[in-house]
Amino acid sequence: MRKLFHSEYLIMSSSRQWDCPVELSKKEKFICSKLKNSGKLFVFLREQRHRIFDAQMEQQLLTLYADHPIGKPPVPAALLAMASLLQCYEQKSDAAATLEAMFDVRWRMVLNCLSLDDEIAPFSQGTLCDFRHRLVRHNMDEVLLEHTVNIAREFGGFGHTQLRIALDSAPLQGAGRVEDTFNLVGHALELLVSCAAKIRMTTEEQIQLEAGTQLVGKSSIKAALDIDWSVAAEKQNAINTLLKDVLQLQQWLSTQAPLVSEHKELQACLTLLDTVLSQNIEPDPDGGSRIKQGVAEDRLISLHDGAMRHGKKSSSRTINGFKQHIAVDIDTKLILATCVRPANEPEHKAAEWLKPKVLKVGEVKELSIDRGYLAASWTVELFHLGHKVIAKPWTSTNKGKFSKKEFEIDLLNRRAVCPAGHSAGFSRATPTQIRFGKERCDKCALKPQCTDSKTGKTLTLHVNEEMLQGLRRFVETPEGRAQARERTKVEHALASICNRKKHRARYIGLRLNEYDLNRTAAITNLHISMAMAA
Template sequence: MEIERWRPKQELSEQEERIIERMKSTGKLFAFLRRHRHELFDEAFQAELETMYRQTGAGKEPLPPARMAMATLLQGYLGASDATMVELTVFDLRVQMVLDCLGHSEPAFSKGALCDFRHRLIGANMDRRLLEKSVEVAMGQQEFGWRALKSSLRVAIDSRPLEGAGRVEDTFNLLGHAARKVVACVAGLLKCSTDRVCREAGIPLLLESSVKKALDVDWNEAGQRTRALQVLIQQLDSLVQWLRRELPEQLVEEPLAGHLKTLEQLRGQDLEPDPDGGGVRIRQTVAHDRRVSVEDGEMRHGRKSQSKRFNGFKQHIAAEMELDLIVACTVTPANRPEAEATPELQKDMQRQGMEIGELYIDRGYIKSPVVESVLEQRGEVLCKPWATQNGELLPKSAFKLDMRSRTVTCPGGQRLPFKPGSVVEFDAKVCGQCPLRAECTTAQPEHGRMVRIAEDEALQQRLHKLVKSPTGRARLRERVKVEHRLAHLSRRQGRRARYRGVRKNTFDLRRAATLQNIESWQRHLESPRAQAQKTGVPSNRPVL
């Protein structure tokens, strides 16, 4: 089966010229995509997109993948649902113009076709390729002034919180929600009502609209809260025992096995044995890697700062500093450290033949593998260093560290060797006779001053030296560019995830980053410098 290839016209029709004329102030991206869609979806890239489909010779003929990819981009730009996007291909002239279906009275595709294409795009990792293509096309423009050699790139990495799409619930509601999923699944297998399953399985709490309503206790009283928990656990046990007796074979088959696994996971993470007897109680501390949502099992608790908490994911992007292009991005659960995202970002940049000459990060990424890689290649890492504070005593910065000889000298002149990742303790007798002891340490007389040497002490020393000079501080402030990229993504996507799970939200981030790159391409192409190159007339306007 040969897949039909999209061959959009390059010349504008009279109707398209009138539409574009009306989009001088708003909707300019539609006009830009209409004029440059053939560059983004050239023959080579269309051939790549076609590899998502198997040549079986049977089944419904797929729509042109490039056209579906363009529709997916427009959907992200408009923030439209699948159903709305289908209708827009009928009554929105801007969408019709870009998709080359002006005058059509029928939708360009169905809701199922759009959903199927998105799944194919994700399954084949072509959403990553779409982002890479936007970088390639933009970098190929003379307006960007791109160097032929892709080395010594100035790259900044940063992240932003993303609230998950799944509902976050407390322990009672989590357990009740998970149990309802089990009951609904069983009702489907037995082809009966959920009410019947609840009665036969001995879990009448689920007959009410909510578990807490069914328990009907004063939640401010600890005793009633404890008794309510015991009632809920007894009925959950009754449900599981009934399933083992009535449906032993289905317990190990999907989807019932998955729902039961979720229920057991929630019980294990949120409950613990009661030391006073009486069964179990709600866990007093938050369990490691705690699941917070039944519908989205990958959402996690996270912190953007000591005071700002959120539930969901973290979006990470790597942006080229000079060209305002996002070259790689990924998503992680909210509780994972920033360093865990960098291997994926680095791999995506290496796929594009990019090497980092200058890396701009915040302190959350300082322990990441990409930092080690940049330093090994004799690149430069720019990051605000950790503050060296010691109350009113002499700080670590008062000690002279010689990284070549690996020695540390205290303000009093005592000199000792050190190893990275160790703690140096100065001689107690020498410290006891030092006139600076009272200013240096409050240790007991039998101990001297201690200084902790970090594993990356050499890097930390360079960063401290950098932040002390006006030029260095100015260089550190350049990282604000990646923060601007994140702000634009936040405006485009909002603060809440559109999809559930890490992979689908990675797709959504890559789509938004692709649109961001296209807008950067448009901005550079329409800049005074580019217009001057195009017309041959010098421009006196400054290029920002």
């Protein structure tokens, strides 16, 4: 007998609601009694599922299926949302989540499926995958995260308050294969040939034969080149050999009918190839072409996941993929917002993605950040509104000479005093420079410790120098250092997320990985709610 899925099981019913009892059955009470020491979240999800997926949330989830064919009711959307949370909690694949929902009594209890026969699955693997894409398309994962914040506030008895927010980020290695120049060009050519074959309704081998390519279609471009990669001259010849295939395909396309050469999908493949070539290849002064010196801005590193980028978390820690950012309420430790951005994007740009999500929850009166977020316009905006910004300002060693920190800078009266006691005025021009002058500096006994410039010491003030000066004074006080240490709450929250979902992306692309981050953050918030309810 074939196994049935719940979508087939529900075909007899026209209801799309997830009809769940609130009171625990005798069997559910027995299961919960066995989960006192481990698996407490299963108990909490069962006891509070009517709050987590209340009538309003369920109606919002049902809108995801507004386009679903009449007469074929889907699996209840709230059930699939709960299954997605369980999948995240136990870090299961779609296939494994389907099996857990069939055989794990904890899952079946939470999903209200204990009464179903063991051979009936509540949902299929495809249904769960389809739900995930619908959820992302309608940004309902963000709504769900916001809903878990409201649930925690209900348990904690919190009213509307001004928020004290902390931001932090962690690297996320991409799921796509990182490729070097040869493999990037080869992969782009293979995509072009595959697309042309599909449009022409023929085989890729036929396209390669007509175009006269030598390397495209081989199991390995580098193996087909068969050179000693430690010899620079052979490597140089190899790139020109590969570019001959590029030229052959371009010439072949020029002979094709517009129906083929101007096809939308083929043009997209050509654009991708042009991007790869422009980012990785440049003319060789000695003739031919060579691999570009240095790294092009916003360089593609994987065609499997075009959103991945090279980046750095620190001077010694590189990332091939993304950075994941979270905003945490310092007072409650709740995660209010998340975003996933390319690894090469500066942290301060991520703050602009987090800002509107945080403001949905409440007004921010305090922002605690590390130096990466200092350049964010949100940070400057809060400072000028009179709200508190807590961060260590940027520092410079100045090659062992006196840094700006050693100078007394009076922004109100527009004067600066150097360590030797000399003063100099400055204007309001931007960027503002303070010049102490050659004559004065040449006579100063501290010049060897201050500057090597023949024209005298010059200080350049940042456009937000007032904010930076205030931060410097604040973090040097006991109160400031104590408040800065509160950032450990966001660091712990991010560490908890990374421990659960690990440092490698589960999905391809920015948005799906943000969905994964949102549901992991929702699990963290539900744990906080569970602690409040205890």
